[in-house]
Amino acid sequence: QVQLVQSGAEVKKPGASVKVSCKASGYIFTNYAIHWVHQAPGQGLEWVGWIDTDNGETKYSPKFQGRVTISRDTSARTVYMELRSLTSEDTAVYYCARGELDWGQGTLVTVSS
């Protein structure tokens, strides 16, 4: 079955960077794009960005543009999201999602001094 398995929780200091991974299985990796979604504690869902896993094209939310990079390793069937210059507002669960279909379990990123 389709699975998206994300890396574990992270604690970072303000100004640092974090890189979260999302490993896919159970389908043809390059047939589906991967989205990343941010959910701050007790808040709603916010789209971060997207990668076409076939050609590597990316698109980002204006809110995160310039601080985020989404990449993929097709041989490892893994997508990465790197977020830089972290602030407390980046404290959130980050989800990867296969198209609009299946979601990873989420990765909690905590930014605290």
Added chain:
Amino acid sequence: EVVMTQSPATLSVSPGDRATLSCWASQSISSNLVWYQQKPGQAPRLLIYTASTRATGIPARFIGSGSGTEFTLTISRLQSEDFAVYYCQQYNNWPRTFGQGTKVEIK
């Protein structure tokens, strides 16, 4: 960007009753809309895509409708497992945008 607005923010419903959730887009998005259900501590789950098509395994009591700028999710005969937060999201334009969510709670 396309702004998605959901109403109401909270809906109090008795088990067995019907719930009607609304979602508006600030510009036409054709039928390029999905509905998600999210329970505490869980990832969102896809319910409806292309505004009215149920995803695999979703019960028939979840009904999506609408096109253009106005969309509705109807949950007939609410069951205990349906109490959750529901989000709409458009995928017609970049950036993708979500509504702020509607919490369906037990009355």
